[in-house]
Amino acid sequence: MSFGSLLGLGQTAIELGLINAITVLALFLSYSMLNVCDLSTDGCFTLGACVGAVVAISGNPYLSIPAAMCAGVISGFITALLQTRMGVDSLLSGIIVNTGLYSINIAIMGNSSLLNMNKTRTVFTDLKAALEGTFLHGQSKLIIALIAVALVVLFLSLFLKTKLGLAIRATGNNPDMVKSSSINPAFTTTVGLCISNSFTALSGCLLAQSQKSVNIDIGSGMVTIALASLLIGGTFMGKGGIPKRATGVVLGSIIFRIIYAIALRFDMPASMLKLVSSVIVIIAISGPYIRSKYPLLKRRLDYYSKKESGGNA
Amino acid sequence: MLDINKISKTFNPGTVNEKTAVKDLSLHLDDGEFVTIIGANGAGKSTLFNAICGNFYTDSGSIILDGKDITFLPAYKRSPFIGHLFQDPMLGTAPGMTIEENLALAAGKGGWLSKVTKAEKEKFAEKLSLLDMGLENRMKQPVGLLSGGQRQALTLLMATINPPKLLLLDEHTAALDPATAEKVLALTDSIVREENLTCLMITHNMQSALDLGNRTLMMDQGNIVLDIKGKERENLTVEDLLVKFKECVGKALDNDRMLLA
Numbered sequence: 001m002s003f004g005s006l007l008g009l010g011q012t013a014i015e016l017g018l019i020n021a022i023t024v025l026a027l028f029l030s031y032s033m034l035n036v037c038d039l040s041t042d043g044c045f046t047l048g049a050c051v052g053a054v055v056a057i058s059g060n061p062y063l064s065i066p067a068a069m070c071a072g073v074i075s076g077f078i079t080a081l082l083q084t085r086m087g088v089d090s091l092l093s094g095i096i097v098n099t100g101l102y103s104i105n106i107a108i109m110g111n112s113s114l115l116n117m118n119k120t121r122t123v124f125t126d127l128k129a130a131l132e133g134t135f136l137h138g139q140s141k142l143i144i145a146l147i148a149v150a151l152v153v154l155f156l157s158l159f160l161k162t163k164l165g166l167a168i169r170a171t172g173n174n175p176d177m178v179k180s181s182s183i184n185p186a187f188t189t190t191v192g193l194c195i196s197n198s199f200t201a202l203s204g205c206l207l208a209q210s211q212k213s214v215n216i217d218i219g220s221g222m223v224t225i226a227l228a229s230l231l232i233g234g235t236f237m238g239k240g241g242i243p244k245r246a247t248g249v250v251l252g253s254i255i256f257r258i259i260y261a262i263a264l265r266f267d268m269p270a271s272m273l274k275l276v277s278s279v280i281v282i283i284a285i286s287g288p289y290i291r292s293k294y295p296l297l298k299r300r301l302d303y304y305s306k307k308e309s310g311g312n313a
Numbered sequence: 314m315l316d317i318n319k320i321s322k323t324f325n326p327g328t329v330n331e332k333t334a335v336k337d338l339s340l341h342l343d344d345g346e347f348v349t350i351i352g353a354n355g356a357g358k359s360t361l362f363n364a365i366c367g368n369f370y371t372d373s374g375s376i377i378l379d380g381k382d383i384t385f386l387p388a389y390k391r392s393p394f395i396g397h398l399f400q401d402p403m404l405g406t407a408p409g410m411t412i413e414e415n416l417a418l419a420a421g422k423g424g425w426l427s428k429v430t431k432a433e434k435e436k437f438a439e440k441l442s443l444l445d446m447g448l449e450n451r452m453k454q455p456v457g458l459l460s461g462g463q464r465q466a467l468t469l470l471m472a473t474i475n476p477p478k479l480l481l482l483d484e485h486t487a488a489l490d491p492a493t494a495e496k497v498l499a500l501t502d503s504i505v506r507e508e509n510l511t512c513l514m515i516t517h518n519m520q521s522a523l524d525l526g527n528r529t530l531m532m533d534q535g536n537i538v539l540d541i542k543g544k545e546r547e548n549l550t551v552e553d554l555l556v557k558f559k560e561c562v563g564k565a566l567d568n569d570r571m572l573l574a
Contacts, residue, residue, distance in 0.1 A: 163425050
């Protein structure tokens with residue numbers, strides 16, 4: 001394999017990693033901060049992709065981004081409504097919304113499960129045209145993904161320091177405390193899920209436009225990929241301030257994509273890739289757990305081996 | 314200040330687990346009164362507190378705080394003017410957030426999108442230094458690293474940083490070691506005096522029930538069976554209180570027997 005193609009693979013991994021990182025940041029807000037495992041992520045990602053694609057195809061590439069984010073807010077609002085006002089369990093409400101979104105997404109794409117954007121003007125094609133002739137030509141995906149990620153990280157860093165942001169964190173961190181404070185957990189959960197789902201939808205919208213097509217499966221397995229990235233990020237930069245941790249999860253997302261790219265290099269059939277992401281999640285979760293148990297295991301082994309050899313352990 | 318008129322609360326009505334925790338209880342508090350409450354387990358002390366702070370609505374009766382009818386006000390709308398501390402020091406603070414962030418959340422004046430200002434941070438440090446626990450130098454550390462006593466002291470500070478109209482203390486020193494408990498109690502006393510707070514404190518320590526505050530209530534079977542203040546209270550010893558405790562409980566039992574007879 002040539003150096004060039006390796007570089008190309010690396011670049012694709014970073015681009016995809018950055019676009020996915022927006023979903024990972026969404027989960028950073030809902031899962032790490034609010035302590036809600038939002039299982040509507042897959043559907044919401046596809047929703048953003050569909051809405052963004054339909055609006056872009058209609059000739060409004062710039063409107064596609066806020067439109068996708070608004071759709072995400074609505075989806076997040078419904079997930080939140082189910083769990084805060086209608087007594088549905090938080091995991092279940094995500095699954096229910098996810099299921100419902102499947103039909104809605106097909107309806108948005110005009111009763112089709114695939115939309116092609118080969119000739120569509122998107123934010124990516126516009127930037128590519130604008131960069132024609134400069135040394136950045138051909139880097140439009142990277143630039144847009146980088147800007148979007150930077151904006152989201154900046155937003156989260158500032159937002160989570162405001163009173164509302166602190167209230168959202170407290171809701172996830174100590175529900176008992178929130179119960180006896182002036183914070184209405186129904187309100188903070190709703191705001192948190194609306195924001196996080198708008199990011200998930202933005203992520204889907206950007207992925208669809210960068211690969212110039214949407215299909216109904218574009219978001220499937222997204223929640224697993226995002227959780228894996230979140231956990232990988234957490235093992236590198238799990239402690240410290242919000243900006244550091246948010247940057248950590250972005251790195252986690254890129255690392256995940258690089259591992260994925262390596263798996264692809266081993267001529268893994270495409271159908272195996274979902275299994276790869278599951279295995280990565282398992283390693284990311286169980287790795288630190290098993291590592292923390294290792295000293296005890298070692299001590300027990302030492303203890304019994306000394307006993308057998310007759311020494312005083 | 315606080316007017317509780319004949320409130321009742323029955324848990325699990327209509328089942329074998331039916332339990333009337335508070336029955337026709339009335340209580341009037343004046344501004345600045347610091348009331349200690351004693352009573353056996355299950356006497357209804359915590360139920361009374363939960364009714365006041367709105368963790369559930371009462372089955373009957375009304376609660377009026379500072380002229381405002383709060384009988385059906387949800388808990389989160391009452392909490393800006395009712396501070397509540399629990400026995401478990403872990404309940405009052407968010408362990409994953411720093412001391413500064415916890416205080417900011419409690420102090421949080423201004424709109425939802427406002428940030429903590431430098432002046433506020435200085436005020437936090439100043440208030441923390443009053444605790445005399447060195448916490449003012451650890452403002453950027455997560456609260457999870459603090460000991461139970463430190464967390465309870467911080468909770469007390471958070472509950473009173475915007476002086477509430479009413480402070481409810483539910484055995485807030487029961488889980489602490491004797492030395493720390495004493496420190497937190499002394500702190501409670503000084504904060505309540507300084508801010509002239511109206512305060513209700515549940516305790517199982519007869520000595521502190523008499524030492525602190527200016528009025529003592531005893532509860533039994535969902536009602537107040539003893540209410541002493543002023544001269545009568547000043548002359549009361551722990552032994553007297555224990556005798557009265559047994560007397561009241563006995564009387565209540567007799568009343569029940571009379572009713573059943």
